[in-house]
Amino acid sequence: MAKRDEIIRFADELLEVHRFPEYGTPGLQVLGADEVTTIACGVSSSRELFERAAAAGAQLLIVHHGMFWRNEPVWIDRRQRGRLEALFAADLSLAAYHLALDAHPALGNNALLAEALGVEVERPFAEVGQGGTLREPIGIDELVDRLHKTVAREPLVFAHGPLLVERVAICSGAAGRFLIDAAHEGYDVLVTGEPEEPSLQTARELGIHFIAGGHDATERLGVQALSRRLAQQFGLDWTFIEIENPV
DSSP: OEEHHHHHHHHHHHHTGGGSOOSSOOEEEEOOOSEESEEEEEEEOOHHHHHHHHHTTOSEEEEEEOSOOTTSOSSOOHHHHHHHHHHHHHTOEEEEOOHHHHHOTTTSHHHHHHHHHTEEEEEEETTTEEEEEEEEEEEHHHHHHHHHHHHTSOOEEEOOSOSEEEEEEEOOSSOGGGHHHHHHTTOSEEEESOOOTTHHHHHHHHTOEEEEOOTTGGGSHHHHHHHHHHHHHHTOEEEEOOOOOOO
């Protein structure tokens, strides 16, 4: 058992949340039990996730996409009320880590995707992403297969880059807008979660590959790595709760 506030303080410092201007408040968002024995984690806030975390016996739930965003209306509607009811009924605390968890060099979504794809990271890309080089050049089909195995879903691919892929830019989630940047920075491929409408023609005209593995699917690794790290640090149990999302 550990104190909730000690866990959150450790996570905030570990992820250096102060470095990232956020769309939503990082760290603790809803206060529940003071003591924690089990951490649950998931990608995005939803009533279903909250109810399943409660059923799993968790006192602390960690998500990538929290409940409160600065670009959303600041009222509590039926959606938010239902979510809060589920949290309060279970005395379940909610903590959210967004950009800081994308960017972390060891626990971040992009660092973990790079590791899974065999990319040796050389520098940041698009502020929270990672850019690097494959250990050896491969065909685009091989890279797509590696991503498929990592995220367990069929990626969307616009294959308009070189025959062999060597330099890879990775930015999970909704980072299709950075395709132009990736091309002009000399990358052979951009790996992200979602495409944008211009992505196909941009890839064709700039001669770069584009791979979208799913917003949800490319952002499952970070919350699991963070929860595992916190569980190890404080001697807790943890579990990942997958909520099916085709986006």
